[in-house]
Amino acid sequence: xxxxxxxxxxxxxxxxxxxxxxxxxxxxxxxxxxxxxxxxxxxxxxxxxxxxxxxxxxxxxxxxxxxxxxxxxxxxxxxxxxxxxxxxxxxxxxxxxxxxxxxxxxxxxxxxxxxxxxxxxxxxxxxxxxxxxxxxxxxxxxxxxxxxxxxxxxxxxxxxx
Numbered sequence: 001x002x003x004x005x006x007x008x009x010x011x012x013x014x015x016x017x018x019x020x021x022x023x024x025x026x027x028x029x030x031x032x033x034x035x036x037x038x039x040x041x042x043x044x045x046x047x048x049x050x051x052x053x054x055x056x057x058x059x060x061x062x063x064x065x066x067x068x069x070x071x072x073x074x075x076x077x078x079x080x081x082x083x084x085x086x087x088x089x090x091x092x093x094x095x096x097x098x099x100x101x102x103x104x105x106x107x108x109x110x111x112x113x114x115x116x117x118x119x120x121x122x123x124x125x126x127x128x129x130x131x132x133x134x135x136x137x138x139x140x141x142x143x144x145x146x147x148x149x150x151x152x153x154x155x156x157x158x159x160x161x
Contacts, residue, residue, distance in 0.1 A: 028081060034079065034117050041122075047152065082104045094106070105120070118156070122150040132144070
C-alpha cells in the first residue's frame, strides 16, 4: 500500500514537471541554460498567480484570469537561434506566422543578461499564443500581454537560476 502511494506521488510530480515545455534547437550552451530556467519559470505557480492577479492588460479583450489559464496550460515551444544579415539590426528575437511553435533569438543581440532573455522568451511566446501589442515600438505598450508577461517572468530568475 505504501509503495502504491509513493508511486502515485512520484507520477504526479513527473506530470507536474512535464507540463508546458520549452525545448531548444541549438548547440550553444547558454541556449540550453535559458531553456532550463524558462521551464522553471513557466511551471512556477507564483508566476502564474501574479499574471492572474494583474489588474488589466492592454491590447487584448482577454482577462488576466484567461491569460493565466493559457500560461498554466502552456503548450510546447522551441527556442532557436538565427543571425540577421545586417550587423546593424536591432532585432532581439522574432516569430514567424508560418511557425506557431518556435521563437528565434538573434545571435547579433544575444546572449544578454539571463533576466532579459527570460523576458524575451515569454514576450515572443505570447506572440505565438496570439497576443500582440501593435507596432514594434515599446512606447505605451508596457501593459500589453507580451511586454507585461515578459516583465513578470523575468522577476523569477532568482527563484529558478
